Amino acid sequence: MAQLATIAPYTAYKPRPFTRDQRGKTTILYGGLTWKHERLMQGALHNLKYNAEPLPNIARDDLDAGKELIDTGACCPTIFTTGSLVNFLKKEVAAHGKDQVNDKFIYLTAGACGPCRFGQYHESYSMALDGLGLRDFRLFLLAQDELDQGPANGGGLEINMPMSLGLIWSILCGDLLVDLEYMTRPYEVNPGQTDAVLKDSVEYMYEVFLHRPDRGKKYGTLAWHLMSNYFTKALREVRKKWDAIEVDHLRVKAKVKVTGEFWLQTHEGDGNYNIKRWLEQEQSEVVPPPVAVWLHYLLHPEIRKLEHRNSKSKHPQMQQMALQALEKIYRGTYNRFRKALANLPNELPDQVELKQLAEPFYHFELRGGEGHMLIGKALHAYHHKKAHMICELSPYSCMPNTMSIGSMANVLGKYPDLLYAPIEVKGDAEVHALSRCQMILTEAKKRAQAEFEDVMKKTGLTVDAIRKYEARHPEVKRATYKVPHLGYAGMAANYITHLARCGVGNA
Numbered sequence: 172m173a174q175l176a177t178i179a180p181y182t183a184y185k186p187r188p189f190t191r192d193q194r195g196k197t198t199i200l201y202g203g204l205t206w207k208h209e210r211l212m213q214g215a216l217h218n219l220k221y222n223a224e225p226l227p228n229i230a231r232d233d234l235d236a237g238k239e240l241i242d243t244g245a246c247c248p249t250i251f252t253t254g255s256l257v258n259f260l261k262k263e264v265a266a267h268g269k270d271q272v273n274d275k276f277i278y279l280t281a282g283a284c285g286p287c288r289f290g291q292y293h294e295s296y297s298m299a300l301d302g303l304g305l306r307d308f309r310l311f312l313l314a315q316d317e318l319d320q321g322p323a324n325g326g327g328l329e330i331n332m333p334m335s336l337g338l339i340w341s342i343l344c345g346d347l348l349v350d351l352e353y354m355t356r357p358y359e360v361n362p363g364q365t366d367a368v369l370k371d372s373v374e375y376m377y378e379v380f381l382h383r384p385d386r387g388k389k390y391g392t393l394a395w396h397l398m399s400n401y402f403t404k405a406l407r408e409v410r411k412k413w414d415a416i417e418v419d420h421l422r423v424k425a426k427v428k429v430t431g432e433f434w435l436q437t438h439e440g441d442g443n444y445n446i447k448r449w450l451e452q453e454q455s456e457v458v459p460p461p462v463a464v465w466l467h468y469l470l471h472p473e474i475r476k477l478e479h480r481n482s483k484s485k486h487p488q489m490q491q492m493a494l495q496a497l498e499k500i501y502r503g504t505y506n507r508f509r510k511a512l513a514n515l516p517n518e519l520p521d522q523v524e525l526k527q528l529a530e531p532f533y534h535f536e537l538r539g540g541e542g543h544m545l546i547g548k549a550l551h552a553y554h555h556k557k558a559h560m561i562c563e564l565s566p567y568s569c570m571p572n573t574m575s576i577g578s579m580a581n582v583l584g585k586y587p588d589l590l591y592a593p594i595e596v597k598g599d600a601e602v603h604a605l606s607r608c609q610m611i612l613t614e615a616k617k618r619a620q621a622e623f624e625d626v627m628k629k630t631g632l633t634v635d636a637i638r639k640y641e642a643r644h645p646e647v648k649r650a651t652y653k654v655p656h657l658g659y660a661g662m663a664a665n666y667i668t669h670l671a672r673c674g675v676g677n678a
């Protein structure tokens with residue numbers, strides 16, 4: 172009996188209030204995306220007078236810290252992200268003590284529900300806080316499907332339209348910069364120039380978010396975000412910065428589309444063995460996965476539900492029309508931003524097409540992880556020749572991804588020439604993962620080379636003739652010169668075909 176009395180009953184974690192007067196001396200911690208997205212998000216939060224700081228980028232140590240404190244069956248993104256918070260807090264506690272850390276920081280993270288662990292990340296965080304003796308540390312959840320969630324407990328944090336729109340717009344702009352980065356760096360003539368211009372562009376856009384005008388808390392700010400040319404003007408300035416980068420599009424590179432679980436595919440660092448940088452070192456051009464596709468995907472299940480009349484809404488048709496209009500506005504905004512960057516960043520794929528492509532293999536209502544998108548995106552790249560191969564990042568211990576990959580076996584049975592590298596990421600088996608990827612990459616490189624030789628033969632052009640044309644037309648060597656997609660996966664093959672159509676051979 173005496174022993175029973177010492178066992179504390181389970182109580183669900185509930186954060187202490189974060190009050191308005193604590194804002195000035197409290198820092199919001201956040202993370203989970205790339206440093207580019209996170210810096211722009213910081214601009215949006217600073218604009219609203221919050222102190223905000225992204226957690227340091229995920230490192231290998233975070234895996235060990237996470238494993239120590241949360242349940243052993245957790246998926247690897249949960250372990251990494253929990254470990255990252257744990258390591259940050261441990262350092263702060265060592266420097267300033269628990270009480271100061273509890274008062275000085277709060278952690279803001281996305282919440283969700285559904286069959287995957289994403290809906291329970293906060294449980295892992297609270298388990299880790301218990302393990303650290305930091306039960307008083309405050310965690311707050313940002314729902315993914317509501318722009319105006321009102322004040323969180325205590326009113327210090329207000330998840331309202333200006334905050335949600337600032338964060339979404341910073342994610343969209345972050346995506347566009349990431350696209351520019353990955354399509355430029357493999358072809359840069361002066362090593363390091365892309366990274367330098369990227370850094371400069373991110374800092375410039377940080378200022379743009381920092382000085383975002385105040386247009387009220389409700390529909391005024393929504394209308395302003397949708398109609399103002401504030402961001403397009405800024406992105407045109409970014410384009411001018413990228414004009415300075417000289418590229419060589421004749422380099423033959425395998426184009427690799429990265430897909431997979433949301434966190435793993437977005438991350439750049441030890442959490443996914445730095446696979447995007449590794450692919451670039453292996454003579455590839457990476458097609459990165461924009462977060463914008465995920466946000467777009469989140470809209471669709473609601474539209475489908477309404478199509479099937481499953482909704483509890485009294486006016487399902489009207490609601491469906493409203494959601495479809497919202498989708499158009501969303502894509503329209505993304506396309507306006509792309510246009511300001513010379514239409515260089517990739518278009519968002521059509522969600523209906525992704526669903527139709529995946530339909531014979533995976534039902535769109537099977538939610539969790541990336542759901543049917545994992546299959547739809549692979550087939551989209553295959554049919555539209557957007558990449559030579561797919562590198563799909565699957566987290567260890569992820570139930571939804573295991574289902575999607577199982578279905579991919581069926582897809583590969585039907586499309587045996589689809590180059591697909593499913594990489595299971597545990598965080599501590601780098602050589603195994605990269606060597607698996609390399610096997611498929613070798614074949615992708617052969618395809619890129621064959622495509623190049625085929626185009627040279629068909630057009631009758633020589634490298635010498637192309638170089639002479641480039642010398643007379645230096646604009647084609649700028650990173651902002653748009654090479655149209657002319658039916659080939661590889662940049663070099665499209666570039667040569669385009670130059671042939673421009674009359675290079677006739678000069």
Ligand code: SF4
Nearest residue numbers: 246287288289540569
């Ligand atoms: S999709 Fe998989 S890896 Fe990602 S949070 Fe859900 S369970 Fe974890």
